[in-house]
Amino acid sequence: MTAPDVVRAAVDAAYREEWGQVVATLIGLTGNWDLAEDCAQDAFAAALTTWGRDGVPDRPGAWLTTAARHRATDRLRRDTTGAAKLRQLAVLERAPVEPVAQEIPDERLRLIFTCCHPALPFPARVALTLRTLAGLTTGEIARAFLTAEPTMAQRLVRAKRKIVEAGIPYRVPPAELLPERLTGVLAVLYLIFNEGYDEQDERRALAAEGIHLARTLVRLMPAEPEARGLLALMLLLEARRASRTDGGVLVTLENQDRSRWDRALIAEGEALLDEALAMRRTGPYQVQAAIAACHATAPDAETTDWPQIAALYAELARLAPSPVVDLNRAVAIAMADGVAAGLALVDELAGSGRLDGYYLLPATRADLLRRDGRLAEAATAYEEALELAPTDAERRYLKGRLSAL
Numbered sequence: 001m002t003a004p005d006v007v008r009a010a011v012d013a014a015y016r017e018e019w020g021q022v023v024a025t026l027i028g029l030t031g032n033w034d035l036a037e038d039c040a041q042d043a044f045a046a047a048l049t050t051w052g053r054d055g056v057p058d059r060p061g062a063w064l065t066t067a068a069r070h071r072a073t074d075r076l077r078r079d080t081t082g083a084a085k086l087r088q089l090a091v092l093e094r095a096p097v098e099p100v101a102q103e104i105p106d107e108r109l110r111l112i113f114t115c116c117h118p119a120l121p122f123p124a125r126v127a128l129t130l131r132t133l134a135g136l137t138t139g140e141i142a143r144a145f146l147t148a149e150p151t152m153a154q155r156l157v158r159a160k161r162k163i164v165e166a167g168i169p170y171r172v173p174p175a176e177l178l179p180e181r182l183t184g185v186l187a188v189l190y191l192i193f194n195e196g197y198d199e200q201d202e203r204r205a206l207a208a209e210g211i212h213l214a215r216t217l218v219r220l221m222p223a224e225p226e227a228r229g230l231l232a233l234m235l236l237l238e239a240r241r242a243s244r245t246d247g248g249v250l251v252t253l254e255n256q257d258r259s260r261w262d263r264a265l266i267a268e269g270e271a272l273l274d275e276a277l278a279m280r281r282t283g284p285y286q287v288q289a290a291i292a293a294c295h296a297t298a299p300d301a302e303t304t305d306w307p308q309i310a311a312l313y314a315e316l317a318r319l320a321p322s323p324v325v326d327l328n329r330a331v332a333i334a335m336a337d338g339v340a341a342g343l344a345l346v347d348e349l350a351g352s353g354r355l356d357g358y359y360l361l362p363a364t365r366a367d368l369l370r371r372d373g374r375l376a377e378a379a380t381a382y383e384e385a386l387e388l389a390p391t392d393a394e395r396r397y398l399k400g401r402l403s404a405l
Contacts, residue, residue, distance in 0.1 A: 007056065010047075011047050014047070015044055016135075016212070018064055020133040021065070022061070024110065025065050026040065026068055030072060037132070039069075039072040042067075043064045043068035046071075112129070112216075113171070115129040116185040116188045119162065119166055119168055120163075120168075122188075123155060124155055125188050126145075126188055127156055130144075134212065134213060140205075144196075186226060189214050190210065193211065193234050194207075214231040214234055217230075225276035225282075226284075226285050228272045228273070229273065229276045232273040232292075232293075234269075235265045235272070236266060236289060239262040240262075243256035243258070248396060254301035255301075266296045269289065283319065284319045288316065291313065294308055309332045313328055323349060323352070327361060329345070330364070339371045343365070359388035359394070363381070365381045366378045367401075379402060383402065385398050
């Protein structure tokens, strides 16, 4: 007999590392998403009992895949009423009793691209990725996105139905479509990370899931530099998490306690970025990671290489034009070339209307006006930002700035 706490730890570790692979294998064999998820869940439940009696297997993933496949075979034998289920049963019974020793990454890769297919609405892609690849329950996903559980359940049902009805292929896209489709996958993973990174409550778990899924993608697509760039960016941002708030108040980058930054994550992020850049196919996530690395490696705010950051934002604006990128570039130029130069760009953005309703536009303008000694105008801009700020931490920060004026 194996100690219960040892078994529980082994099952928890296997769930995190193997869930997506087990589900992907069963979907690949049967084409039935619900059957795959149900039988994978049964396999993990069975592991708690069987591993406690027989010991933890040398290859937990192989054991779980075999157990899930047997469960699926039993279910189909019992429930088969139509030609489609007969075909699923035939495929399962022809499959090897034991999975191959070497993990088949294409199954999980097919699952990633299917979950993130552009024919699905973006919220459905996010939910399906978290449910099918990360193994989060419907309730967990609903709580993370502040959505009612029945609403999230319907979103998942509709997404799976759309895959079947629209004939969305369960495959890695052909070479000519891969760059565009990979961009969509990366966007889903980055959104998952950001939904957790900007919060201090239970949604923080989403940041960990985003990193976990990005690590998986890097393993499955080692020749794709943008996958490495995204993971590097996530790690470099995550390294600063502990210093981003103080007593529930947002702390700006220049005022963060850098001794609290996670140096191991910074080193890993830098190494991944170097590997990505060495492939000489630069993309937006690599540039964003390079910007984050400039901040992460500066000993203090005063030694930050703002000219380099401004140049990187110019490159990012070329690769992925966006008014938000332009706003960040304006800040970098203000720090590199003087407040007046940055303010001119911010005022130009404000006049364009492209960032109407985006709280960081008046917040940035307020900060630059404050630095320029134009305190009355800064106060007005801080009040405008305060009305638009989306989180309590940001509102507390802005109130503090306003009070200081």
